């Protein structure tokens with residue numbers, strides 16, 4: 001990608017994020033944790049979605065920052081009427097190609113998740129995976145997501161803190177680097193193309209959650225935005241177990257140690273009628 005363009009005056013942080021993900025689109029689905037590589041993992045995701053949102057039964061779902069459409073497809077599998085939005089056209093092209101290949105009718109459109117242009121109260125559920133950590137203005141985003149939900153509708157966020165690694169995770173990373181450096185094991189699947197790490201770091205240092213998106217902080221902002229019945233679910237074991245079979249043993253172990261979570265919340269039926277419950 002043209003990293004030089006990123007230094008131009010008119011090239012703001014949002015443009016930088018958009019062009020980063022546009023450049024990542026070509027290899028995005030090669031990473032375990034992005035695309036799904038086993039039926040075991042697909043079923044684990046289905047169980048997580050059913051646990052928090054139930055079966056679709058034709059209800060309308062909005063997948064924000066849908067990327068290559070992995071979550072949109074999971075929702076479609078469960079009977080939701082899905083619209084996926086993303087602001088990186090190369091991601092959307094892949095999402096549309098997958099839907100065509102699988103014979104699915106999912107609408108994929110270009111849009112900013114902080115300003116979707118979708119009508120008020122038009123969705124039963126809003127889902128988003130791995131977007132919150134990279135939001136420039138989560139307050140604006142959460143207000144927008146509340147606006148597009150129907151009263152009583154549900155928001156499901158799947159995300160994580162990808163900044164703060166605990167001692168065990170840091171130790172495992174050193175061991176993996178050493179083992180791969182000594183060529184004692186084949187390097188695992190590449191997460192991001194080499195050469196993009198610097199841009200990733202520059203973006204991460206400027207986003208709202210530059211110190212890591214901790215579930216409690218995300219939940220507090222959701223409550224401020226007007227969401228209620230907020231629950232944090234950190235039981236992602238089944239998903240991580242399935243992913244670890246494609247990541248290699250140590251990287252799989254490391255993933256299980258990260259602060260990854262789902263947060264589910266409701267739009268009150270009427271303003272002020274439901275009490276927020278953060279657990």
Ligand SMILES: C[S@@+](CC[C@H](N)C(=O)[O-])C[C@H]1O[C@@H](n2cnc3c(N)ncnc32)[C@H](O)[C@@H]1O
Nearest residue numbers: 021065066067070086087088091112113129130
């Ligand atoms: C880590 S990927 C996640 C993709 C997908 N949700 C998944 O879990 O496979 C992040 C995605 O967020 C998109 N994105 C980031 N900020 C966005 C915004 N404000 N509006 C729309 N899309 C955004 C990027 O283009 C990229 O496709």
